[in-house]
Amino acid sequence: MTGLPGTYESYWMETAPGSAYSGPAGDLEVDVAVVGAGIAGICAAWELARAGRRVALLEADRVAAGVTGYTTAKLSVQHGMIYARLRSSFGAEQARLYARSQQEAVEQVGRVAAELGIDCELETAPSHVYTERPDAVDGLREEADAAREAGLPASFVEETELPFPVAGAVRVEGQAQFHPRKYLLALVADLVRRGGVVHERTRVVSLHEGEPCRLTTEQGTEIVARDVIVATHYPVFDRALLFSRLEPRRELVVAAELPADLAPRGTYLTHEHDTRSVRTAPLSDGRRLLIVTGESFTPGDGEVGARYERLAAWTGEHFPQARVTHRWAAQDNSSTDGVPFVGRFHPGSRHVHVAAGFGGWGMSNGVMAGRLLAARIAGEELPWSALYDPGRFHVRETASLMKLQGSVVKHFVGDRLASSHVDEVEQIPPGTGAVVRVGGRRCAVYRDEQGTAHSVSARCTHLGCLVHFNDAERAWECPCHGSRFAPDGRVLQGPAVRPLEPRPLD
Template sequence: MKESRKWEQPEPLWREDTKLKKFDPLEKDATAEVVIVGGGITGITTAYLLAKEGRDVALLEGSELLNGTTGHTTAKITAQHDLIYYELMQHFGKEGALAYYKANDEALRFIRGTVKQNQIDCNLQTEDACIYSTTDNYTRKLDKEYQAYQELGIPCEYKNEVSIDVDVQQALYMKDQSHFHPLKYLSFLLDEFIKNGGKVYENTVAVDVERDPELCVVTKDGHRVSCDNIVSCSHFPFYDGTGFYFARMHADRSYVVAIEPEQEYAGGMYLSVDQPVRSVRKSSYEGKEILLIGGESHRTGEGVDTDFHYRALEEFASETFGIKKKLFQWSAQDLFTLDKVPYIGQITKNKDHIYVATGYKKWGMTSGTAAALLLRDQITGKKNPYTELFSPSRFQADPSLKKFFSNNLNVASHLLEGKSERVGFSHEALKKGEGGVIQYNGERAGAYKDEDGQVYLVDTTCTHMGCEVEWNSGEHSWDCPCHGSRFSIEGDVMEGPAKQPLKRLSIDKDTQETDQPENDMPEPV
């Protein structure tokens, strides 16, 4: 790789070294027994499993397969999902907490078994996973988590040291976990799905569901896919079904840098429970061992300039391992439910053959696989012991009620702040490759100036519920702090729940600059 690599459009390691097949969009009405919307780990694994059961399945993806959260994961396959089991025991009881562990442990073993049986070359490796504390406050929380592990019978070790150069107080190890190359694994499942008669359509945006005269998925282009069952695996559900998912989840972004370290890495997967979060695991690229350093989590559309998060991770990597070479950087977004347990199953209590899988809180490799196994069983009429735990229609009074009000107060505050925010710069003040909120014709607007001097101007009002989007300099996108919708520099929808693009604003041709001096300072309007 050339040292002059640019980071304006971050591309994850997985997509950089994997050649994926391309598929045509849906161009006419179609039929299938099952329509799956979303081409990430949940959608592809569910499609693979149902096709093996002899079901006629169509998989619709709004952009390209594996280009969403699955394509931007750190790809840890583990049932150790941060500090979770003590909290689950308080809200779901010992039985519910144990069911959560078993569902994710079975997902891990399904992936391992599939890789072994089919000899999939996806760099699957087994290592212990570890969460560690560096402060007294979080050590007390880690003590409680260790107690929960013991009560639930989760194989573990509790130590006061780790094998990386970080000062820790305590470290909780979950034994015998894994990591892999997710796209190489899922490429195999996709090939098998197609061999079993599965149909795949890329760049096919599902926008609605109709029930009369028959159940069908409606696409943005007006085509209909009639079916017996619909499964929404599209990160944020493309169809709400009065489940009010936008009010029952919030979106977080986190960041990753991939480096070739100067120091030898002793192995293991690590995650700090203190803030700021730091995640470490090894991988490989072009025959060399590399490290993936993640963290810097924050609510989408909130926080400091996103470039800061990459710099913070690089500083940690440099101090802890030394950086021989920086290879990649990327970010990911995922959804958190009110009680931190994913919503998987019938979208409502009405048993109307519409299913959903969402809210993995950044643990999609096991949660997405567990979802696929559960969805397969529900669609084929098999009993599954985890149906009640993951039911999308559940509502735990504590903590769901507290989080519901907290999330929606946060939305209200952003709605008010965004509308009252005063901006004082015009698009002429932007440097090439720079974007930001500006004033245009007396109103708040968003502008981005590309390297050729062309300016892209949009209305910053999110088309979902009217909050004001903010500029994401790290990914060159417009992000909504209310419900996590994201838009491109031209206003196109990148992440839901928004379905409509931002309004594009016109700009006079004579304001398009091609020779703006790089050292021009912004000037007030």
């Protein structure tokens, strides 16, 4: 896909390259093994190392380079229209605990940045959820009331600094935004100084629960640990059955240079127009970086190039002096009741813990999860531990659960009954991919710009759904649980841990 605006790279990745960490030279024994070096895993590992634990942080790719490296990086307690829903579904006390746990996470970043002297471009900013529709104002007023009841400095306002009119907004004071990789890479460096070990390019492929627990990597190395934290965004082990309660969503991001005097300093979100999120970050020479996120979709839905074009067009219409410089995509998973899963991996777990389902709000949730899991391993229960317990189940979750599983079944069965995307490999243009029947089997075939076809199995190695091609990012995506693969079959994003198998075309 050509002609899309900006360089396809995350601004956070480009401006904070970081250090490299080698894989383990041999077997390893530690107090705690943390699988996944995104914000939740890094924060948990750092908290544990600070408490004197021997910690190993294991990452399949590079630290803070997965979902965390491609975030919007809002650090906020305002997670969309959440507090009225929490009050209704969970009760007013649980809504207060949610707000308190998230606000403490926001404040924790400021405390740690000051303690370690981290220059991570941390800025205080009010956050907003807004609507352009007069008929949606009553819902915002209810949300503002619920947020205030939860203990937040929230108010309903009709004026904002956005360069277009809104019908109303919920404003929450004292929130923040920052450069996530500058913050997290500094935490990783401090983790190492405290005796922790960090291993990149170390994909964990199996877990044996016991006393102690044993992990096996793709290279055959064994890590022995009393406790294990699975913080892989989407859990890479299925024994907890959380895949049945997590819905993957993908959103696109465009970033553009904008004169500082035209840049909003608060953060903004609306679920209208298929989601639009706006924030800015500091640049130099009187400029700021405008970051616009939106076009929410399920991985594998296709037409990603057209979605980028719509997002860039919206940005140009509302910020005509913005010049797009970067574009990237972010992915997260939402739980069926809208609250993350942080705690015991499954009801029988004694020494395996999980953090997942951040619903697009990984910055505050990741910090919160790191603190909660470190406390749990130390034998301490925080006031909100039960709220985030993965073993919970609410009757009101049933409808969302059934809808999610219906979508999975639709893809698992329906994609197999449908005809192939194209009839012949020769019909696939250069730079694109399609699922084709070859020798009676469905193959995922990508034709590169030079015309060479690359064929792999079309069955996701997680649970067997058929993958779809993402035209803008040139990746195979599973629409059931969000696994992503490179054109040659390499795993880009879990829960899959094994690559798509090569398939001959002759």
